[in-house]
Amino acid sequence: MLEPQARADSPLRVALIGAPNCGKTSLFNALTGANQRVGNYSGVTVERKIGQAVTPAGVPLTVVDLPGTYSLRARSPDEVVTRDVILGRRKDVGQIDLLMVVADATHLRPGLRLAQELRACGIPILVVLNMIDIARHRGIEIDLEVLERSLGLPVAASTAVRRGGMDALWGRLGGLIGQGLPARGAMTWEAPSAAQLRAALRQADQLIAHAVHKPVAPRSLTEKVDAVVLNPFAGPMILLVLMFAMFQAVFAGAAPLMEAIGAMIDWLSGAVSALLPEGLLRGLIVDGAIAGVGSVVVFLPQIVILFGFILILEDLGYMARAAFLMDRIMGHAGLHGRAFIPLLSSFACAVPGIMSARVIDDRRDRLTTILIAPLMTCSARIPVYTLLIGAFVPARSIGPGIGLQGLVMFGLFAAGVISALLVAFVSRMLLRRNEIAAPLMLDLPDYKIPQMRGVLLGLWQRARAFLRRAGTIIFYASVVVWVLSTFPFPPEGATEPAINYSFAAMIGHLLEPILSPIGFSWQICVALVPGMAAREVAVAGLSTVYAVSGGETALGAELAANWSLATGVSLLVWYIFAPQCLSTLAVIRRETGQARWMWVSVVYMFGLAYICSFIAYHVMRALGG
Numbered sequence: 001m002l003e004p005q006a007r008a009d010s011p012l013r014v015a016l017i018g019a020p021n022c023g024k025t026s027l028f029n030a031l032t033g034a035n036q037r038v039g040n041y042s043g044v045t046v047e048r049k050i051g052q053a054v055t056p057a058g059v060p061l062t063v064v065d066l067p068g069t070y071s072l073r074a075r076s077p078d079e080v081v082t083r084d085v086i087l088g089r090r091k092d093v094g095q096i097d098l099l100m101v102v103a104d105a106t107h108l109r110p111g112l113r114l115a116q117e118l119r120a121c122g123i124p125i126l127v128v129l130n131m132i133d134i135a136r137h138r139g140i141e142i143d144l145e146v147l148e149r150s151l152g153l154p155v156a157a158s159t160a161v162r163r164g165g166m167d168a169l170w171g172r173l174g175g176l177i178g179q180g181l182p183a184r185g186a187m188t189w190e191a192p193s194a195a196q197l198r199a200a201l202r203q204a205d206q207l208i209a210h211a212v213h214k215p216v217a218p219r220s221l222t223e224k225v226d227a228v229v230l231n232p233f234a235g236p237m238i239l240l241v242l243m244f245a246m247f248q249a250v251f252a253g254a255a256p257l258m259e260a261i262g263a264m265i266d267w268l269s270g271a272v273s274a275l276l277p278e279g280l281l282r283g284l285i286v287d288g289a290i291a292g293v294g295s296v297v298v299f300l301p302q303i304v305i306l307f308g309f310i311l312i313l314e315d316l317g318y319m320a321r322a323a324f325l326m327d328r329i330m331g332h333a334g335l336h337g338r339a340f341i342p343l344l345s346s347f348a349c350a351v352p353g354i355m356s357a358r359v360i361d362d363r364r365d366r367l368t369t370i371l372i373a374p375l376m377t378c379s380a381r382i383p384v385y386t387l388l389i390g391a392f393v394p395a396r397s398i399g400p401g402i403g404l405q406g407l408v409m410f411g412l413f414a415a416g417v418i419s420a421l422l423v424a425f426v427s428r429m430l431l432r433r434n435e436i437a438a439p440l441m442l443d444l445p446d447y448k449i450p451q452m453r454g455v456l457l458g459l460w461q462r463a464r465a466f467l468r469r470a471g472t473i474i475f476y477a478s479v480v481v482w483v484l485s486t487f488p489f490p491p492e493g494a495t496e497p498a499i500n501y502s503f504a505a506m507i508g509h510l511l512e513p514i515l516s517p518i519g520f521s522w523q524i525c526v527a528l529v530p531g532m533a534a535r536e537v538a539v540a541g542l543s544t545v546y547a548v549s550g551g552e553t554a555l556g557a558e559l560a561a562n563w564s565l566a567t568g569v570s571l572l573v574w575y576i577f578a579p580q581c582l583s584t585l586a587v588i589r590r591e592t593g594q595a596r597w598m599w600v601s602v603v604y605m606f607g608l609a610y611i612c613s614f615i616a617y618h619v620m621r622a623l624g625g
């Protein structure tokens with residue numbers, strides 16, 4: 001018997017384990033008050049997460065959230081994390097005192113089978129039937145007592161995402177801990193064979209037949225909707241229209257908000273200018289910091305609108321359908337079906353995207369996914385794209401409700417996806433021939449009404465990450481660019497603008513011979529160098545170089561006046577490909593365990609960027625741009 005008091009200094013360790021998408025992270029958040037990411041598709045969690053909770057009786061608990069898995073027979077790196085934690089092989093977690101085996105109440109089979117398998121680990125088990133709200137709604141009746149008796153394990157039901165949905169689980173958990181958990185058994189787990197797995201599934205079916213009563217279901221809403229959404233013709237059309245509408249909304253919806261933020265920044269630089277005497281300090285604050293950070297912050301509305309769309313579609317369950325629809329195309333390009341999730345997260349940022357490639361078991365498939373993830377259009381490109389589109393693409397309507405600028409933005413995102421598929425195709429040719437990629441084994445989740453709280457939380461996290469970058473790396477880079485473009489001062493009697501005598505101009509002129517064949521002026525070179533650290537820095541750099549403050553329109557007008565259209569297009573194309581993000585390179589190195597793959601991606605992405613920009617520049621020039 002384990003006395004809770006005896007462990008008061010080191011709390012009981014409870015691990016959440018279960019099949020993918022059964023709501024483990026939602027339970028973790030509900031138990032601990034944490035805000036870990038959830039999403040309505042498998043493979044959201046790829047690392048263990050630890051949090052603290054307290055039972056109603058005041059006993060402290062350490063709760064561990066784990067990546068979803070069907071068995072401890074780990075195949076992919078995320079499943080290895082789960083196995084190692086359960087088997088007590090992870091020093092950072094230590095021995096687990098209680099396993100909460102989470103099962104989806106609407107689909108009990110995998111969860112019950114896993115619970116049976118886990119008995120062999122000797123750790124006390126509590127089975128949690130989560131999403132009991134959905135099961136009840138569908139008229140599925142589960143007799144908890146019968147299930148408990150036939151399983152021989154304690155069972156509790158929960159609704160992780162509703163207020164009060166945790167009461168029964170807390171009660172049961174508190175009771176178990178209060179009585180003292182049963183003593184640990186011997187650890188006899190061995191990887192089950194395929195025949196054992198099949199037998200265990202039959203056993204789970206028997207348990208379900210005993211304890212669960214399912215109404216003869218009429219065709220569920222999910223099935224009816226899927227008949228259209230997954231239709232081979234209508235499905236891809238719907239996907240395309242949705243994505244298209246998303247980018248239209250990004251442009252149309254963001255404009256007034258951007259103007260408001262731009263006006264605020266103008267006001268701020270006006271106020272600071274009025275306060276400070278003309279001189280270096282004022283230059284540093286107004287032309288360096290405020291202009292640089294402000295030029296990036298104005299793009300916040302676009303980030304919020306874009307991710308509002310994506311998060312709602314994710315939680316609705318639509319993104320899993322999108323994965324299903326894309327699977328054939330991705331398969332032709334030699335991508336593993338499970339690559340969809342990492343590539344989808346890369347739209348926010350390639351760093352978590354590359355980390356979630358851990359859900360892919362095959363090493364080479366995983367490597368291909370890691371190498372192409374940075375080609376997905378991450379949110380750091382949005383400021384650059386929006387700035388250049390605003391400067392060079394007229395805000396014209398080309399049909400009812402279709403704006404040209406939104407269309408170009410859609411095109412740039414599509415270009416990222418298409419080039420990623422092409423690179424995957426080529427790398428498949430290089431890495432191995434003719435082998436068909438593994439098909440997608442994805443359980444399509446039921447559609448659910450998106451949880452507003454979760455969506456808002458996701459948006460808040462995205463917005464905070466964006467603003468944090470503006471306040472740190474972009475701030476520092478703006479100051480550095482300002483210093484470089486201010487010193488040394490021009491000589492007495494100089495006729496040209498002061499910046500032409502600065503360090504920035506010297507660096508720019510040094511690089512110009514390399515980048516002038518693709519149409520970049522020395523000013524662009526100045527912005528690109530700090531832009532190697534992070535993409536948005538280039539926008540801040542340009543605004544410092546052109547010494548304009550107060551939002552995107554002013555800077556856009558300045559660029560339109562100074563650059564040819566061919567240069568603008570060439571820079572846009574450069575940004576589709578160029579590997580301008582140190583954190584991405586660092587994470588490629590870490591996740592592949594080899595510096596070699598980092599260098600491979602640097603070289604191939606710069607190569608593509610240079611070649612494609614060169615072609616774009618010269619084609620535009622030939623067309624008279």
Ligand SMILES: Nc1nc2c(ncn2[C@@H]2O[C@H](COP(=O)(O)OP(=O)(O)OP(=O)(O)O)[C@@H](O)[C@H]2O)c(=O)[nH]1
Nearest residue numbers: 021022023024025026038039043044045068159160
């Ligand atoms: N209605 C309802 N929805 C739930 C419940 N628990 C979780 N969800 C939803 O189910 C989806 C999956 O939840 P997650 O917590 O991400 O699932 P997970 O088991 O951590 O998934 P992986 O990390 O991918 O293995 C999300 O859309 C949640 O909002 C519940 O009790 N009731």
Ligand SMILES: [Mg+2]
Nearest residue numbers: 024025044045
């Ligand atoms: Mg999770």
